[in-house]
Each structure stands twice: as C-alpha cells, then as structure tokens.
Amino acid sequence: MxxxxxxxxxxxxxxxxxxxxxxxxxxxxxxxxxxxxxxxxxxxxxxxxxxxxxxxxxxxxxxxxxxxxxxxxxxxxxxxxxxxxxxxxxxxxxxxxxxxxxxxxxxxxxxxxxxxxxxxxxxxxxxxxxxxxxxxxxxxxxxxxxxxxxxxxxxKPFTPLDVAAGKILLSQGNTPILDLASNACMSVRQMQRKFMEQFGLSPKQYSKFIRYSNARQMKTLFPHLTWGEISLRCGYFDQMHLIHDFKSITGLTPFELVIHPSNSNxxxxxxxxxx
CATH class of the missing domain: 2.60.120.10 (Jelly Rolls)
Incomplete structure (x- = not known):
C-alpha cells in the first residue's frame, strides 16, 4: 500500500x-x-x-x-x-x-x-x-x-471548545472535564453536548482515544519500549489501565495488535x- x-x-x-x-x-x-x-x-x-x-x-x-x-x-x-x-x-x-x-x-x-x-x-x-x-x-x-x-x-470561528480540545491533546487526555468546562465558561453538561456535536465524542471518550492513539504511535516509533514504559509516558496510571483502554476501543489487547499486522489502520x- x-x-x-x-x-x-x-x-x-x-x-x-x-x-x-x-x-x-x-x-x-x-x-x-x-x-x-x-x-x-x-x-x-x-x-x-x-x-x-x-x-x-x-x-x-x-x-x-x-x-x-x-x-x-x-x-x-x-x-x-x-x-x-x-x-x-x-x-x-x-x-x-x-x-x-x-x-x-x-x-x-x-x-x-x-x-x-x-x-x-x-x-x-x-x-x-x-x-x-x-x-x-x-x-x-x-x-x-x-x-x-x-x-x-x-x-465557524475558533471557539473555547477548540481550546478545550487542544488542552486535552497537550495533556495526553488527562485534563479533568470540570476544569475544561470552567475554563470555557460552560456547565459540564453543556460542554458534553457541544463537544459531541463538534467532535462526535464526549470529552471522556475523546480523552481515551487521545491516550490510545499516542500509545500506538509511540510503540510504532519506538518498538523497543515495553507497554509498561509506554503506559507511563502516555498518561496512563499503569499498564493495566492501558490494556483496559485498548480492549475497550479495539476488542484486543496491545499485545494482540502487535502480533497481528493486518489490524493496522x-x-x-x-x-x-x-x-
């Protein structure tokens, strides 16, 4: 390809x-x-x-x-x-x-x-x-x-919602939603509704995908790193947190994704x- x-x-x-x-x-x-x-x-x-x-x-x-x-x-x-x-x-x-x-x-x-x-x-x-x-x-x-x-x-012009998404990216998906809503002068419910409208995901889902994508990219660029090391560098609490997110998104553990190259996006x- x-x-x-x-x-x-x-x-x-x-x-x-x-x-x-x-x-x-x-x-x-x-x-x-x-x-x-x-x-x-x-x-x-x-x-x-x-x-x-x-x-x-x-x-x-x-x-x-x-x-x-x-x-x-x-x-x-x-x-x-x-x-x-x-x-x-x-x-x-x-x-x-x-x-x-x-x-x-x-x-x-x-x-x-x-x-x-x-x-x-x-x-x-x-x-x-x-x-x-x-x-x-x-x-x-x-x-x-x-x-x-x-x-x-x-x-549409750049909005506080875009700023919030940027903060999620910079924090590797680890910015509290309450802080994002407060900085954007919105309630949490309003933030979730508008975020879904613009991005197709809730702030929580978006944060999870950011961590997951960063971890996959890091493994691709630095294959010698263990998943435990990657979990700490990508904002996870530990390796089990990373495995849980991978499985909830893909249905597979990170180890299975590496073993089966046909699963590449x-x-x-x-x-x-x-x-």
Missing part, C-alpha cells in the same frame, strides 16, 4: 485540515487484499478515483460497496476491507475541522460512513465529476483543495512525497 501526502496544502486550510493524501493499494498475489481498520476518533472525506473493494463494519453480516465520495466520521468499531484495488484522494481533518467547515453535527452520521452526495445534494456530485475530468493527480487534488477553500470563507502510515 502506498500513501503519498500532498505537501502544497493551502495555508488557509491548515486550521481545519491535517493533510490531503493519495492512497493506492493493489491486490496481493492471490488477486485481492484484506485489511482491518481499527476504531479511530478522526474524520475523513474520501474521493474514490478508481476502486474495487467492499467494506463490512463490526456487527454487520454482509459486505457493502463504499461510495464514490464518502464522509467517514469517527468509527467506534473495527471495519473489514477487501477488494482488488483502492485509489482514492483522502482529506484528513483536524479535530473539529469537519464540523467547522461544513456545519453538520458529527452525530448526524451515527458513526457510519455516509454518501457525501446525500449530505450535500448535488454539490459533491459536481466536485467528483470535476476530479474525474482532471488528467493527473496534482490537478485532481487541486479540485478538492479549491472546494474546501470555498467553505473556509463561511466557516489504513490511515496511519503516511509516506511523504518527494515533489
């Missing part, structure tokens, strides 16, 4: 978009690929350029095709993906960035991948058609970037382009 990050992201988008990248995955020697995408708290927008694959979410019996333009909100269950190839342009939003640009509460999607054409009527159909008309990847990405820039003009490893 090749994932190439677009380096020319417009400065006006950097407040809302983490990256735009191109994913290219072909079949294995047996004619198809299979992978499992783990639960994650991030939001993506995917434009399928040339794909032949199906997905099945945890609890579903059958596989179903993905849409040509798909909104992927935070996912709380594992997703199985199999097919012959994936070629897609994917926008990875910063936390809360999708809501600020498009003004659609994240719970509206009910943690399910959504056809962007249904959410935005004919707007995404026009964008997708423009993408497919372009002869090369750089021009295709430019269409996506221009589309997002038009949304920036009318976007398709959106984690990003290869920098040389252009």
């Amino acid at each position: 090749e994932i190439v990050k677009y380096k020319g992201l417009h400065p006006a988008l950097k407040e809302f978009v983490e990256s735009i990248f191109y994913m290219n995955r072909d079949a294995n020697e047996d004619g198809f690929f299979f992978q499992v995408a783990l639960p994650n708290y991030e939001c993506f927008l995917s434009f399928e350029c040339d794909t032949d694959f199906v997905v099945r979410k945890g609890g579903d019996l059958d596989f179903s095709p993905l849409y040509s333009a798909t909104i992927i909100p935070p996912q709380f269950v594992k997703t199985e993906i199999k097919g012959k190839n994936i070629k897609a342009i994917i926008v990875k939003f910063k936390d809360g960035g999708f809501y600020r640009l498009f003004k659609i509460p994240i719970p509206h999607f009910q943690n399910k991948c959504c056809n962007a054409r249904d959410a935005f009527d004919c707007e995404f159909s026009k964008v997708y058609d423009q993408i497919m008309e372009q002869p090369d990847l750089e021009k295709k990405i430019k269409v996506v970037e221009d589309f997002l820039l038009k949304k920036v003009i009318k976007c 398709a959106f984690e490893a990003i290869k920098e382009s040389r252009s």
